[in-house]
Amino acid sequence: MKIELTTEQLEQQEVFRVFVDKEVVPCADQFDKEERLPSELIGKIAENGFLAATIPESNGGKGMDMVTHGLLCEEFGSGSASVLSLFTVHGMLAQAILQWGSPEQRSHLLPQLASGKKIGAFGLTEPDIGSDAKSVQTTAKLDGASYVLNGTKKWISCGQIADIFLIIAQCEGKPTAFLVEKDCPGLTIKPITGLLGFKAAMLAELSIEECSIPQENLVGRIGFGFSHVAGTALDYGRYCVAAGSVGLARACLEACLSYTSERQQFGSLLKGHQLIQQMLTNMIAGIQAARLLYFQAGYLKDTLDPESITASAIAKYFASTMAVKAASDAVQIHGANGCSDEYPVQRYYRDAKIMEIIEGSNQMQQIMISKYIGISARKKGRK
Amino acid sequence: MTDDTIKERIRTFLFKHIKDNELSNDENLFASGLLNSLFAMQLVMFTEKEFQVKVENEDLDLKNFSTINAIDEFVRRKL
Incomplete structure (x- = not known):
């Protein structure tokens, strides 16, 4: 058994470390106090291709192996947990699309997520539902060629800056995943402040009232959300x-x-x-x-x-x-x-x-x- | 790949998790409470890796993974 990083992984680690030491560490306390991540930083992260990490090259990503991605998370985690949360939730949406998205969702969304043109976030937790996540109370009903969603999502990391959310809702009484764009009529995004930690992770509460989304925004199949x-x-x-x-x-x-x-x-x-x-x-x-x-x-x-x-x-x-x-x-x-x-x-x-x-x-x-x-x-x- | 070979490989994987040599080919893995939703994901990964097939979103149907026979049939359809 050999536990040793490859030369390429070590080189990537150095790239991550240099970026974090220059762009994150000196300002991390300020981000924490101001409870926000500056858009300039997110832009630099995107420019460096860090948001493209594990998205395949065929979808505009870097095709990074997971050990290297772990090194990226370790370095950003050493600088600011709030910045780390951007990688976490953005990548969570990307991975879900990569694994279970339709060919159209993959070809349309993954390049935009890789470039940072769209920031993704993950909407599972609700005011009354945490660990018992299968019991989410948000609902989705098919109405013609659209699904209509209603409910509230809370503690959504990067919810203030995300362009698209993966929302888990009950459809036909079963947990199901949907993509909801931030500009969907009926979606209200309310910033959450005053947290103990991850103060700059720009958490939000999402109020979803009669949000009508195209049927094609279903991810996977009903009941597998x-x-x-x-x-x-x-x-x-x-x-x-x-x-x-x-x-x-x-x-x-x-x-x-x-x-x-x-x-x-x-x-x-x-x-x-x-x-x-x-x-x-x-x-x-x-x-x-x-x-x-x-x-x-x-x-x-x-x-x-x-x-x-x-x-x-x-x-x-x-x-x-x-x-x-x-x-x-x-x-x-x-x-x-x-x-x-x-x-x-x-x-x-x-x-x-x-x-x-x-x-x-x-x-x-x-x-x-x-x-x-x-x-x-x-x-x-x-x- | 023969019918028996696929089933044997599925059984070998399942045995790592449920340690039951008496598991029948028709026993429902989920209905019997033997396996949970976490294992459902592991089963998908196993199927993809072991048989070099892609489980697409339209394949998301517990019927495809509910028994050794069902997994066998699913794999053979995909190969």
């Missing part, structure tokens, strides 16, 4: 969050290595104290373990292995839990300074908590992972 279409999107999203969490934890470690190399207490640098070393060591070990998990998930995705879905869930669960611990310790190491907006670790801490919730809470990941193991256990016990 959650299990397959949203399932594909969420699987991709979990992978992004896993890799992004590694990046966030790495930022915590780097901030702590810098801080503990400068600050003295009891006559010696903080990094000389064993209890500080313990926290730093835990971060280092956690980051490496989580990175290996997302590398494994990425490799399984690249080889189209069915085990990749479980591997992504495990990576997301472990990496986000690790990131929260790393960020908590980072604040602890920084003491009062860590609670101040003069240092970024307080932002890392707030953002890390969100990683445990998005794209399926960690409790849902635990259930998914245990069921996967539990299926074997139950059947083994059968006579």
Whole structure:
């Protein structure tokens, strides 16, 4: 077994790192305070082809392998979790179209998503429906050649800037996926502010009232909107969050290595104290373990292995839990300074908590992972 | 590829998840509670990779994946 990035992957990683260090890191705290991502940044991200990452070259994308895409998410996650969320939800819509879209949807939409001409977002969660996602209350009814949608979607990352949404609604009583353009009459987009973390992810609430969309905007088939279409999107999203969490934890470690190399207490640098070393060591070990998990998930995705879905869930669960611990310790190491907006670790801490919730809470990941193991256990016990 | 070969490969994959050598070719994988929606996605990926076929959106029908016989028939139609 050989676990080693290729020369091309290392070169791409350097490209991502240079961009993030120049365009994201210096402004990330400002994005957080202003609760917005500047359109200039999104334009630069698009210009560099980063939004085209995993879209095939035949559809105008970069055709990036998933391990390389994980590296992209790790680097952007180290700079700003809010910027990472753009890649996550935009890619979730693209992946759903790629896997389950009609030939027309693929040929029409994927090039626009790859170029950034259209920004995509994912509309599953509702005010009263979170983890029990199959029970969404938004409805879709066929009316002539159109579907008419009604309902409310909440906590929609990048909802303020998205041009097109993948909306999961009940159609004929079954979860079904639809594409809804932002300018669809009856769609009202209300910004959500005042969040704990991901403050610049430009979340929105979508009020959908008698939104009439063409019949061709159905994605997949009726009844497969959650299990397959949203399932594909969420699987991709979990992978992004896993890799992004590694990046966030790495930022915590780097901030702590810098801080503990400068600050003295009891006559010696903080990094000389064993209890500080313990926290730093835990971060280092956690980051490496989580990175290996997302590398494994990425490799399984690249080889189209069915085990990749479980591997992504495990990576997301472990990496986000690790990131929260790393960020908590980072604040602890920084003491009062860590609670101040003069240092970024307080932002890392707030953002890390969100990683445990998005794209399926960690409790849902635990259930998914245990069921996967539990299926074997139950059947083994059968006579 | 013979009928038995396809079914054997499907059975080998299913066995990794349900550890049941007695699974009949007609047993409904979903109705019996053996498998969940997560596995539905894994089954799609397995079918695409193992048999080099593309599961298109019009193929999204549980009937295509409900039993070993159904998967076998679906694969043979696609090959």
